[in-house]
Amino acid sequence: MGSLLLHTYAGENKIKLSGGRAAAERQGQLRVALTDRFLRRSCALPALLTFGKPDETGGLLVALRQAMFVPAVTAAGAGPSGSRAPPPPAGGDVQNQMVLLGVQLLEQVAAACLQAPPSRRRPAAKGASARGGSASPVDDDVAARLTDTAKCDVPAERLQRLWAAAEPKGAAAAAEAARDTGSRMAVYAVLQLLPAVVHSGLAGALSKAHKDFTVGLSRVFLAVALRALEVVQRTARQRAAGAVPAGASARGRTVEEIFAHAAVDSWMLLLVDQAGVYQWLAAALGVSTAQCWPEGHAAALDVVEVLTLVVPAEELAMWVRLWSGGAEAQPPPGAPASPHAPVIQLGEAWLAQHGRGKLVAALKDKGCYVPAEAGGRASGPARDDGAGVASLRLDVVMKHRLPALPPLVCPIDAVRGLDVEHNFRPCSHPGCTRVPASPGIVPEVASELPTMRCGRCRVESYCGAECQRAHWRAGHKEECPRLAQMRTDLESASVMMHFGFLRV
Secondary structure, rough: HHHHHHHOOEEEEEOOOOOOOHHHHHHHHHHHHHHHHHHHHOOHHHHHHHHOOOOHHHHHHHHHHHHOOOOOOOOOOHHHHHHHOOOOOOOOOHHHHHHHHHHHHHHHHHHHHHHHOOOOEOOOOOOOOOOOOOOEOOOOOOHHHHHHHHHHHOOOOHHHHHHHHHOOOOOOOHHHHHHHHHHHHHHHHHHHHHHHHHHHHHHHHHEEEEEEHHHHHHHHHHHHHHHHOOOOOOHHHHOOOOOOOOOOOHHHEEEEEHHHHHHHHHHHHHHHOOOOHHHHHHHHHHHHHHHHHHHHHHHHHHHHHHHHOOOOOHHHHHHEEOOHHHOOOOOOOOOOOOOOOOOEEEEEEHHHHHHHHHHOOOHHHHOOOOOOOHHHOOOOOOOOOOHHHHHHHHHHHHHHHHOOOOOOOOOOOOOOOHHHHOOOOOOOOOOOOOOOOOOOOHHHHHOOOOOOOOOOOOEEEEHHHHHHHHHHHHHHHHHHHHHHHHHHOOOOHHHHHOOOOEEE
């Protein structure tokens, strides 16, 4: 499938397509049709993540990521930077469609693999197996998490069994192995596709033209943010139960604390640094209110609520501002013109009108509140443990069924696991369009484009110096020391667990 998407299958050079640019456009449309028919309409991706071979599934995910940046692939040799195609006109129809499909596939992964299992499940209809159908239980919750566009032309029975199809079955050992694979590959799917959607350069234009794109992408961000909150909540429960002592010094951290800190930092690195969640939320709020899309700003505000609970007060105040006075009843304006202003601007009365009173109270506790008479300065000390924060936490935990979330590895664990266990490490630059050195895509060229790990963090990998420089300028310069620290901490904690130590 990945080979077909990138037109890198064996014997490709023997196929002659006449028509120049028209032929390239037909290849692009073929890529869109393959992705739509074999992945989106079949609802096969969540099941592939669980039951497929990790290196082959990883190759497919990389091909999907690359397809968002290569709308017109030709078989006429390598283009700039070793790409198999020259850079096409930005915003072409094929690229638009691939980015839209990328969000719809992310919706399926988030609904079936990242969020809580369905709460309402009913037995399959009698005779389903006899008619050739599946006898697995039917649910309606997971399908309800998808936007209408993501469900378009998808058979109802596939939507109803979206979660069950990805649920491991059989012997306990085999089911546990499949569950571990699904956990890692679901996170890896988000790592590959979510930053690619954002960095494609089309998210802003598509959000203005497609309501379901705005709603769907915000729901994907919500599913990722909930994973960070789940780690925070689990650590708080362990500390309350005495498993994780409160107030431990940096030299006296427990294994649980090391894992939890690295996991939260890894999820937030994906959300904030790699996928630009604050910039997306500002744009989504501005577009949704301007277009009168209540589902759009509701989905974005759900993400803001979770971030309010996860992000420390000092950092949150840099990104979010709650206004009172004359501006309080105004809807969010979108991204501010000044780069020094907080990205997300919210009015107190506007939030109250939309039933977000608990978010208002929590933002005040966090020091994001600016009274009209304060002259643009936040009012009161910032607190992470105020009554408003506690009330919002209880509401979010119940609304999103946080205790029922399935266990997942954190993003850095997903990358390291594929690297160490399967020797799979494609180029980390989101815009790279080179064929990865993976048996999952083209075995005969697998040795032609190997990748090398970043010498500093040893987490990210690159196919060459050009992609490494581009990724460094695009943000890896700031991410590299954090990734190196996370890797060191996780390796230390793993050694401690292996030898039975409980504290560093």
